[in-house]
Amino acid sequence: MKLYGYWRSSAAYRVRIALNLKGLSCEQQSVHLVKDGGQQHQDDYVALNAQHLVPTLVLDDGTALTQSLAIMDYLDGLSDSNPLLPKDAVARAQVQAMALSIACDIHPLNNLRVLQYLSKDLALSDEAKNAWYHHWIHTGFAAIEQQLQQHAGRFCFGDKPTLADVCLVPQVYNAERFKVPMDRYPNIVRICANCNALPAFMDALPENQPDAQ
């Protein structure tokens, strides 16, 4: 398998963590999201990913899978180690809800293409763009912090890492890059520290990737 990603992409970062948790190996191919106007817009990549987004997982038979959560569902089925979702149906829905609250309601509002639209099409100042970014992080993290009070143990849901942690850690990494103060979110901070002590999370860190700058 070959993972097309980018060191700083939160969605690719999720898939790297999932690969490590599942004990699966995968070739990595960097798609530089800024160089050359964004390599994700080049014809050969768009043939794999019509959305012009990373990540894409290309299987050995050439089939291209897109959307990090769909890719991780596929990976979860490939190996029994570290299931990304609990077996109990309600717990499973609760973990998915936490992951989706990040993957749907935080990350897509703050990713590169949206920030580019704010700068270029809306001509927002850096200050206004930063306020937008912080607003959606705080809105999302406040809800997650509440959910963690109900569900968290050492990790987001009990004492084993799940899909919720896999989504949370890259989002926090991103928030810290944009200097979002995290003091209102003690559970999020604690859980991220627990995750980042594990090799599966550590090896997936953006700065530990071959295309890191």
Place this chain on the structure above:
Amino acid sequence: MKLYGYWRSSAAYRVRIALNLKGLSCEQQSVHLVKDGGQQHQDDYVALNAQHLVPTLVLDDGTALTQSLAIMDYLDGLSDSNPLLPKDAVARAQVQAMALSIACDIHPLNNLRVLQYLSKDLALSDEAKNAWYHHWIHTGFAAIEQQLQQHAGRFCFGDKPTLADVCLVPQVYNAERFKVPMDRYPNIVRICANCNALPAFMDALPENQPDAQ
């Protein structure tokens, strides 16, 4: 079970379709997203949904499930009729990817809270807000139209409705409300017409809900 939703919410609309496809009955409770400054912000609702968003599915034991895709995964497990995802692992990931491209990369950019931020916090003109809305619809639909050329039959993925159709139909309903021209998307238009001929989709239409205005 009790579904907290709103007739015009795309995410609640998805869950209504899924309930119908699965042959499950459910009490409905309207959460008016505009009246009283938005009933989704009232304390009794926030106790069920920390994100201040609809839908929420409350189970018979009082457990509240949030996030439409997590709710639908739960519902899919409750009954064997009309599975929302194919059994084959690759096909399953492809259907999920199509659904997620809507649920992550179109809908959250154009939902009520974002449009309110554009108006109130960024003081955008109606024209600029409309351009934003149309931009993300066209970006998303162009990619879906391409994927449909590869996968579609009568529905998004072959000849049975799946999670992809369940997400597509409400998004198209929403796009038409905002007068997005659909002539570039013949497959999307064709598939939505096929879906909307089915009672499961028809009964879930916003205008057929008790709280429709």
